[in-house]
Amino acid sequence: MLKPLQKRIVIEYPEVEETTASGLVLPSSAKEKKQTGFVVSIGNDIDDEDGIKVGDQVIFEQHAGTEVTYEGKDYLVIDIKHILAVLA
Known part of the structure; x- marks a missing residue:
């Protein structure tokens, strides 16, 4: 698994297939990346006070x-400074 350094985190964002109203499937390269994901690993400099855990x-910038x-x-x-919120 990837282990980030300092105050960085590793986020996995699920690929969601998107379909237009006419039924065309949009590839992931044709759309904006999502701004939400799941934390899969955190750096050693992140502690409980930062409020983020695996x-x-x-939601990130x-x-x-x-x-x-x-x-x-x-x-x-x-x-970690680019994290906007943790979804509850």
């Missing part, structure tokens, strides 16, 4: 972080 669903493909899955490595 398994949380989070658009265009934040670095996209990484690891073992065939897409992840986003993002600094």
Whole structure:
């Protein structure tokens, strides 16, 4: 598994197939990436006071972080300061 450094987290965002009203399937390359995902790993510098833990669903800033493909899955490595909210 990817282990981020410092105050970064690894987010997995599920690929959702989107269909237009006329039935055309839009590939993921033709649409904006979602701004929500699930935390799968956190850096060593993140503690309980930061309020984020593995398994949380989070909302993050658009265009934040670095996209990484690891073992065939897409992840986003993002600094904790770009996290806007944790969904309850």
